[in-house]
Amino acid sequence: MAILEVDHLVKHYGERAAIDGITFTVEQGEIFGVLGPNGAGKTTLVECIEGLRAPDSGSISVCGLDPRRDEAKLRQLLGAQLQESQLPDKLTVGEAMRLYSSFYRAPVDWHELLGMLSLTAQINTRYHRLSGGQKQRLAIALALLGDPRVAILDELTTGLDPQARRDSWALIEALRDRGVTILLVTHFMEEAERLCDRIAVLDAGRIVALDSPSGLVNGVKHTQQLRLRPSAPLDPALLMLLPEVLSAKQSGEELVVRGKGNLLLAVSSLLAREQLAVEGLQIERASLEDAFVALTGHRLATREQN
């Protein structure tokens, strides 16, 4: 049975639909990514799942519980890291951990958790003296204190340096190995591509695509792009005759060929027929980012936060 089910969820803010009929399920032990530009409804979606917002219609079930009705039970099973949530400035890391672990019936050992997140040295440091990355790791630690079955991580690695980001990824993978289901809200492509088993791409309150990262990438039309420099000039129109090629154009000395399927083989056999050698060749595969642009029609973070 799916551990998280969202069925035809709708949430309006005034006239505007923040979430406009979202349906998906997440299986136990999965890392499920929610990807989308700012204002796509990602945070509203997770807030509905956390039970912080009441949806206008549709239903949500987390571990078989309704987030609004069975709130008390759900709180023991769900760990969440909220976007931009802070702690009192003068509270130390150790005090925060002790305080929050007292809320749970069966908390994990917070010393161990701090060790995993390499925060042990900061145990007596006050919150406002922590670096951005340390604050973020503390937020993760607080989310995991109750030994949750489902963890929701909202904009987890925003504001982290590359090393800290990789450390967090390792932590998430370690969590998954322990059977924790993770809902990861992000707008970092690299992160989604690396971690997620499946990704839901949100745009304007709707799911525009739901697939594995590679599935999403393969679904994009311009899957591959070749940049090649033939030994003698070649008419791009000849390349366009190939069924695999979608576009071909001259760019300086280089030919830029976009296409799908076995593009490389088709192009190289054409070059062989024309008795041309290749002096330079570069293959560019589409990234998740290209997939994203193709799906939503715009780049990430180009839209204003509402």
Next chain:
Amino acid sequence: MSALLRLTISEARLFSREPLEWGFALVAPPLLLVILGVIPSFRVHQEHLGGLRIIDLYAPILVALAITVLALLTLPQRFATYRDKKILRRMRITPSQTSALALRAIDSMPVCLLHQHGHNPCYRVFGLRGAPPAKPSRIHCLVWLGGVDDALPGASGSLAGSKRAGCRSTWDGIVLPFTFPRGLVDSPGFDARWTLGNQRLLSPGRGHADIAGCHGRQLAAAAACRSTHRLVHRMRDACRTMLSMGIAMTSNFQTHPGLAGALPYRLTERTPHVTKAAR
């Protein structure tokens, strides 16, 4: 209950790390009392004050000041900060039944601290007549109960979101003025001191300080609740309390022929609020 205890400890610690907060609430009033008490004429028993000294008049005023600072400045500000930094929200996604309960510990904690004012040696330096409470334990229980009673609606309401908050705040408004002040009724016998013959003086003491405290905490809860509507209401209530405290103080002067002349105007009526508090 360990969550409640833990949060109380944690909040007490945070309070102790804010010298400005405890300075104004706990250190400044006794200090002022000492300074005022140094003036020799303030220590002379006055016939027209029913044998009281001016310093006797200041004790309740300073306690009221301390409570007011905590209730109207420190608490709402702290809750507003907690809301702003999404600390309340983070608490809400933990098993919050306890944390709702716990938040009111934040609330009653400074009140308990304040209660210690009654035992503050500074208040005894000048032989103030108000005796310290006979049974501190009982009073503390009452204060706690009062705090628990009135902080519950506000804090849990602010945690739970709008609908419940609304219901509870109504309940709050009804129950609060009766529960909390009772906690301080037995505190350093303000009342006894304020009787002049058959006429009881209106002092800005117990009643008003308590009511100010209540409104302050409602203000805090409203600030935590993100409800502008409630906030406006609580602000209004708090201002009303302040006003009635002011009236009480001036009418206090007025009752004394010797002091009445100092006022630029005469008060012709008392608000029901004031009369009730002085009951």
